[in-house]
Amino acid sequence: MTTKYLLGVATLKLDTAKCTGCGMCANVCPHAVFRLENRKAAIIDKDLCMECGACALNCPAEALTVKKGVGCAQAVRMGFLRGTEPECGCGNDSTCC
């Protein structure tokens, strides 16, 4: 049973021309979004992406971009109310994180 979230929303983008095939993205991705094909990274299933940003941050070739953020309703609500970017209230008084 796969747990997959809403389809067609993830902001993950791979620029194959820049990719050096080091495989770091496949290493850090917690949802197995990437696979190495012909010495290049390939996105197997973008809908599995949770936009954690690990791949983009650890890509030495800067071939990956993603709008990184926390998929947390409480954080998004707070962001709407305060007019800021979604931020989770970890540590103080929140159920997220």
Next chain:
Amino acid sequence: MTQNPCATISSAYKLDTPAGKIPCVTAEFAGADRLAAWKARWGINRSGYRINPGLYALGSPSADSPVFATANYKLSFDALRTNLKNTAAWLLVLDTKGINVWCAAGKGTFGTLELARSIMDTGLEKLIKHRTLILPQLGAPGVCAHRTKFYTGFTVVYGPVRARDIPEFLRLGGKATAEMRKVSFGFFNRIILAPIQLVYFGRYLLPAATIFYLLGLKTDAALTAGALLAGAVLVPALLPWLPGRSFAVKSAVAGLIVTAAAFPFIEMTTYQFCARALIYIPASSFIGLDFTGASTYTSLSGVKKEIRAALPAQALAALAGLAMLIFGKFL
């Protein structure tokens, strides 16, 4: 090599090293640790689970022993050390303000700069001959491996997602299998998060239910508690089986199940009952939508999309229910 006392003597002992005195820890999971984990899960003294940042010695570490980095949250630190039985290692605890690795990485406190600062401040390079750090894979959203190498000379190796896979990871010569790299969200992983949801929303809903009960509104008291149960417990428990991908929809269905289950026991007209269903089902939906924050697979783009539709829908349904109740008074 002489046996150093770290292996046998617990926490109070400090190891004398070229990098100064370093506290020893064991791999033992004691009763006090179990109690602390239980309390943390129930949100008791939520910010009281910090470990002092810095270096720790586990077993009898030498200049060749591996270095594992972790967060200064007790549950993270304990997960690491208790899975390193019969292993000698150095543990580098970053200052993540008492937050677990994955969440801290998301915020950037488990990050490249804090890692670099920690390596330099602790004098780690004086302890070991190699220049490799093993990080939990879930630290990767905050740590950039190639910049860490550039700033500090240390090579970051991402270990498995779960600390319990570390022995196998070490046995494979520092390689994680595809399975070790994947985050799971099985029943146990989900249900362990239910208490914190219960505590958070129960703080508002249990007093509300009590007030309803004291006012003689027993049905509303029961349905309020039911919405809490549906959103905070049923949603984590039944997540993969509840229909739809949206957490708001899944949670509305959980609310519907509980409300429908209550129907045969409640003596009121169908009109009155439907009005209440329009209030308590969205309440469950609202509570369950917050479980996106605890889940391991929801994206920011997805949550934004569903919250834009869900919040107005929840509010409208609840208002319609209230309007029906008020209108019902004049029938």
